[in-house]
Amino acid sequence: MEAVIDIAVEWVFVCKTDDVPQNGGGCVKVGDEQIALYNFSRRGEWYATQNLCPHKQQMVLSRGMIGSTGDTCEPKVACPFHKKTFSLLSGECLTGEEYQLKTYPVKVEGDRVYVGIE
Secondary structure (H helix, E strand, O other): OOOOOOOOOEEEEEEEHHHOOOOEEEEEEEOOEEEEEEEEOOOOEEEEEEOEEOOOOEEOHHHOEEEEEOOOOEEEEEOOOOOOEEEOOOOEEOOOOOOEOOEEOEEEEOOEEEEEEO
């Protein structure tokens, strides 16, 4: 029998939906963490990652360009300075390097946006 690990997620209210531009990003601070929040309105989806680009250690990902890639139209963000692209689902670097982003679950209730913190 496999052990089931129940990781509790704390949902933190971070902003209103109008605070993040459609098909763009914004930055919120939860505790000591800067979190990039993406309103991918073309897809009707929201995503969140760390704001720190692991390539050059700059807090810029919330200003990155979002889009889709591949046959599965995987959602991605490109660093605005260095053009490294990352999956918004897994945080994996899509340009072949070993960089990895931390991702966070997001939920929207009415006009309120919440980020899940473990």
